[in-house]
Amino acid sequence: MKTELFKTDSPLLGVVHLTKAGELIARGETVVFPTETVYGLGANALDESAVKKIFEAKGRPADNPLIVHIADRDDLEKLVTEVPEKAEKLMDAFWPGPLTLIMHKSSGVPEVVTAGLDTVAVRFPSNLIALGLIKSAGVPIAAPSANISGRPSPTKSEHVIEDMMGRVSAIIVSEDTDVGLESTVVDTTTEPPTVLRPGGVTVAELEAVIGRVQVSPNAIENVIPEKAKSPGMKYTHYSPKGDLVIVKGTDAEKVEKINRHIKKHEEMQIGILATDETMGNYHSGIIISLGSRENPEEMSHNLFARLRTFDDLGIEKIYAEDIEVGNDTLALANRLYKAGGYHFI
Numbered sequence: 097m098k099t100e101l102f103k104t105d106s107p108l109l110g111v112v113h114l115t116k117a118g119e120l121i122a123r124g125e126t127v128v129f130p131t132e133t134v135y136g137l138g139a140n141a142l143d144e145s146a147v148k149k150i151f152e153a154k155g156r157p158a159d160n161p162l163i164v165h166i167a168d169r170d171d172l173e174k175l176v177t178e179v180p181e182k183a184e185k186l187m188d189a190f191w192p193g194p195l196t197l198i199m200h201k202s203s204g205v206p207e208v209v210t211a212g213l214d215t216v217a218v219r220f221p222s223n224l225i226a227l228g229l230i231k232s233a234g235v236p237i238a239a240p241s242a243n244i245s246g247r248p249s250p251t252k253s254e255h256v257i258e259d260m261m262g263r264v265s266a267i268i269v270s271e272d273t274d275v276g277l278e279s280t281v282v283d284t285t286t287e288p289p290t291v292l293r294p295g296g297v298t299v300a301e302l303e304a305v306i307g308r309v310q311v312s313p314n315a316i317e318n319v320i321p322e323k324a325k326s327p328g329m330k331y332t333h334y335s336p337k338g339d340l341v342i343v344k345g346t347d348a349e350k351v352e353k354i355n356r357h358i359k360k361h362e363e364m365q366i367g368i369l370a371t372d373e374t375m376g377n378y379h380s381g382i383i384i385s386l387g388s389r390e391n392p393e394e395m396s397h398n399l400f401a402r403l404r405t406f407d408d409l410g411i412e413k414i415y416a417e418d419i420e421v422g423n424d425t426l427a428l429a430n431r432l433y434k435a436g437g438y439h440f441i
């Protein structure tokens with residue numbers, strides 16, 4: 097398939113390209129576009145055969161449902177049967193932005209989008225290009241992250257070009273995404289509402305608006321809910337090509353363990369994922385910092401790009417320092433642990 101690249105660096109070109117990209121979506125084709133979280137791989141959410149193209153391009157299992165993106169709260173009407181009061185409050189507080197809400201689906205949403213569930217995930221992104229694309233297409237856009245299934249989500253246009261060239265009709269080339277991790281997914285059909293995936297909006301921020309929420313144990317532990325509530329949970333995620341191991345302990349213990357393992361694997365290309373504060377502790381291997389421990393947003397912004405950097409350098413084994421889990425680092429730890437397949441030393 098020929099993939100058109102749409103660059104949005106001049107305002108005039110931006111408008112022309114958004115019009116063309118919107119036409120492609122309206123015609124049932126796929127377009128990769130930036131959001132404030134990660135790049136998305138979009139198609140008309142109301143067109144079954146268009147949505148199937150998303151699953152094909154990503155190599156995504158058909159039982160993992162998609163998020164529907166809207167550019168206006170009025171668009172909700174045709175997607176859901178009712179809006180719970182707490183969902184309404186969350187929308188007032190966090191839309192547009194990195195929050196996805198699960199509600200009961202209306203019959204207008206094709207089953208391919210929701211993988212047969214009776215609920216649908218809806219998000220109103222804040223990225224202006226994403227909003228412009230949805231408006232220009234005139235339909236809600238179903239979009240998962242625009243990576244090949246299993247790989248780290250794309251936060252730079254280079255990443256989507258690497259993964260999606262030849263697999264989609266067009267790619268909108270734009271700036272690096274801001275948040276760097278995907279949206280927070282909240283199921284508002286449960287009482288209290290359930291955080292299925294931690295993300296750009298933190299649990300404390302949600303609770304400040306609607307009171308207590310429950311957090312799926314899967315947010316931090318390797319548990320698969322029995323009746324997979326968020327079916328995406330059971331698949332391998334975000335993995336770099338090298339074997340990623342998470343190193344626990346005090347800083348001194350981490351250094352000792354990593355140095356010992358590097359010695360053991362002298363024939364291998366080893367990478368170390370550290371922080372600004374700790375990167376000086378290591379003296380061999382390719383040492384890359386996630387950012388400052390004082391700045392969890394910076395670390396979140398960088399995680400997926402750093403994992404891909406290790407891939408580009410041909411690193412075979414990556415030792416990542418464990419993250420101290422707290423409100424601001426829950427999403428970061430969730431992604432790192434999944435990327436490493438919960439392999440701790």
Ligand code: TXA
Nearest residue numbers: 133136161162215216217240241278279325326327328
């Ligand atoms: O930030 C984001 O959310 C990005 C950008 C592109 O918007 N999108 C994204 O989509 O991360 P994706 O497909 O990679 O992740 C969607 C997650 C999956 O874990 C999926 O299982 C869950 O949302 N999900 C979707 N619909 C659901 C539903 N009806 N019930 C429970 N979980 C659902």
Ligand code: MG
Nearest residue numbers: 240241249278
């Ligand atoms: Mg994804």
